Amino acid sequence: MAEKITPRSEDFPQWYQDVVLQARLADYSPVKGCMVIRPNGYSIWERIQREMNDRIRAAGVRNAYFPMFIPESFIKKEADHVEGFAPQVAVVTHAGAKDLEEKLVVRPTSETIINSMFAKWVQSYRDLPLLINQWANVVRWEMRTRLFLRTTEFLWQEGHTCHATLEDAEVFTQRMLKMYHEFAETVLAMPVIPGMKSEAEKFAGALRTYCIEAMMQDGKALQAGTSHNLSDHFAKAFDTMFLDKDGKQKHVFQTSWGVSTRLIGGMIMTHSDDKGLVLPPMLAETHVVIVPIVPKAAAAEAVYGAADQLASAIQEHSDVRRLPYRTGVLVDKDDTKQAGWKFHEYELIGIPIRIEIGPRDLEKGQAVFTRRDVGVKEFVPLAELPAKIARELASMQKDLLARATAHRDQNIHEVRDYETFKKLLDEKGGFYKVPWGLDREAEEQIKNETKATLRCILLDDRFQPVRADAPCFKTGKKDGIVMAIFARSY
């Protein structure tokens, strides 16, 4: 690890890439636009998978797997879908020496291939709801890429469900969005705003798209998850039908919902600082690193022994065991590296808690405790350390969310006219809560003039758009005005 991270707030994306590379979460691959996820990064993804699977199962959804190759004709069956994805799909045209009779699209998403199976699996209303999820890689041939945030190939989770009625589908769409909302805040400690996408921004083939939007440290928005009500659009294209109680053949109503490795990027951009990665304890593999300080003159065995003892005391402590994850403790006995070097290193890769223990501490029966996000050293008696660690890990998770939430709330501005919006957007970025008239043309115009997009339409508890009592901030239109968030985004 050569250089320290050099933060440049005016160059936030570069700062972010430095954190990713130097914390060894990911690397560029020889194939342009693709990303190599390193063990440091993949362990975060595994934690996300585990937490997400618990929630997915709790909703009655089961995991399955579908092929990555999709016959081109499948993609073309749903009109909006083909229009939305055609520009960014990779296509397999030959296999070995032979040209393929029908080209195969590498999945940009799996609605079509899954529907080809759903059409066979669903026969009766008794088969519904059919709730399936898969963990997979997908490929979207984007022009520009950025580690974790937008890569040609990425890993995600995509849920696909069939329901007997549009209402059931809508209820499930909303349920999964709420699940994502809760997940982002409790697991990633990343505050998000739930909402609905505009017609222009919704998923190709959906009736309605809900999303969660997060704010990064530079005030830009990041879409962190989506949940779509597909209505019967794909069912009609694939003839996914069931025989209902009333003896009539009906099309099913469907949902799909997904989150990707982008969550890792969002988490990094939300919490990390100039020293490197800050990892919420829920996502860490190693939670505590113990750095024994052993000068030549000191008895190495005594210090190492105390460090090992402390490590097991931490792992066996009942408070630590009660944490919602297996708490990893590392004792770094590598004597080729200096203590100072290790401090920087573990700050860089985001270990939540560091303990220093040396000969002077042993005499006093204490150790030095430092929390990654706070960075202040404290002397703590050895006997109290395990309980304190349990306490601090739990509060670090909460504090990160609280801090990020405060930052976000400070950067949400409520404006009612377009000129103020433009001025403030250029001055300080952030999110803009505005009265909005659902005008597609105006939306396009705002995007062209300011690069800000409609992130989401705000919803109330019943998932109804929040009504505004002011005219549209752009057009001055007075009817059917809702509250919406505009922002520049990643």
Next chain:
RNA sequence: CGAGCUGUAGCGCAGUUGGUAGCGCGCUUCGUUCGGGACGAAGAGGUCGUGGGUUCGAGUCCCGCCAGCUCGACCA
């Protein structure tokens, strides 16, 4: 696909009016160090993106091509 910039050691870079390859970090070995990125000594590592041209001589000048980055269009 348009505009701009950059290609020299694993990474980051310097290389003057053209004269035959350098620096920092990292890596290897040995020694001294070790409570916030130590120091000394000795090493390993480069057909200077690529093809052509000018020249006695090209990393350097000229032309073509290729790749990468940034900004646009596109997007989770």
